[in-house]
Amino acid sequence: MKRTVVLLSGGIDSTTTLAIAIAEGYEAYALSFDYGQRHQIETQAARRVADSLGAKEHCVAKIDLRIFGGSALTDDLDVPKQRSQSEIAHGIPLTYVPARNTIFLAYALAWSEVIPANDIFLGVNAIDYSGYP
Incomplete structure (x- = not known):
């Protein structure tokens, strides 16, 4: 059976993305992160999703991106609400966590080498663009 790591x-x-991977016949290994973000609701939701969709395994990797700061999600900065289109167009939002997705993909690659899996699934959405690089 084909195996994949799905960032969840x-x-x-x-x-x-996890549902698509499973529908395409992959044995899906879901990978989530506790990266020092303020709210743990994300990891709780990921656990429920992995269970209900039938992921083969669900791993929550604990890493601390707070050491770098610079983000309202991992630092003591206020999360901006109701940003205007002009604010979105000018600059990177405070909710951007530097290199987060790149770090997540590196972990997914490491796990895929162990499983082994030839594919990694990542669900991103360009339509909701909010100024992230």
Whole structure:
């Protein structure tokens, strides 16, 4: 059977991605992260999604991206609400966590070498663009 690592935040994009991987016949290994974000609701949602969709295994990797700061998700900065289109167009939002997805993909690659899996699934959405690089 084909195996894959699916990055799973518990949100709609990664949930859909996990469902697609399973529908395409992959044995899906879901990978989530506790990276020092303020709210643990993400990892709780990811656990429920992995269980209900039938992931072969669900791993929550604990890493601490707070050591770098620079993000309202991992630092003592206020999360901006109701940003205007002009604010979105000018600069990177405070909710951007530097290199987060690249770090997540590195972990997914490491796990895929162990399983072994030839594929990694990542659900991202360009339509919701909010100024992230």
